[in-house]
Amino acid sequence: MTATRRLTFRTAVKCEHGITAPTLWARLGDAPGRWESFQHLQAQAGSVPVTVKSGKQRVVHFRFACDKMLRYVVDQAAFLSMRSSEWARAYYDAHRARGHTHREALRALGAKWLKIIFVLWERQVPYDEQYHLATMARQQLRQRPKKIA
Numbered sequence: 001m002t003a004t005r006r007l008t009f010r011t012a013v014k015c016e017h018g019i020t021a022p023t024l025w026a027r028l029g030d031a032p033g034r035w036e037s038f039q040h041l042q043a044q045a046g047s048v049p050v051t052v053k054s055g056k057q058r059v060v061h062f063r064f065a066c067d068k069m070l071r072y073v074v075d076q077a078a079f080l081s082m083r084s085s086e087w088a089r090a091y092y093d094a095h096r097a098r099g100h101t102h103r104e105a106l107r108a109l110g111a112k113w114l115k116i117i118f119v120l121w122e123r124q125v126p127y128d129e130q131y132h133l134a135t136m137a138r139q140q141l142r143q144r145p146k147k148i149a
Helices: 003-012 020-028 038-045 068-084 086-097 102-123 129-143
Strands: 050-054 057-061
Touching: 020 068, 038 068, 038 102, 068 086, 068 102, 086 102, 086 129
Parallel strands: none
Antiparallel strands: 050 057
């Protein structure tokens, strides 16, 4: 891994908190091919549930088989991000309004951050809050339903 890539990834997960960013960076490692997709990374971190399907039955339950330290650090980073990121706070509040518990909403926010970190790592660019907000606004415009007269 080059120094530039390492520096870019460090700035991608930069936080104003002491231990969170270095611990997260250490748990994720520096092997770019370690995760095939952001879903694989989310599953490794335990931030998404396990779905078991059999016939007509579908059961969703908590993911126990994961990297527990990575889950803890992602949860901590998600919680601390609500202080400095307006979209993170809004995302958490929206999940709470849907009836999710604090832990469920925090895991959902952590899964969102892992997706962002994975994409930043893949593209080798630092995180930019304004760019992320603009991207979210563009996606919401595309998803608005068309009114039929």
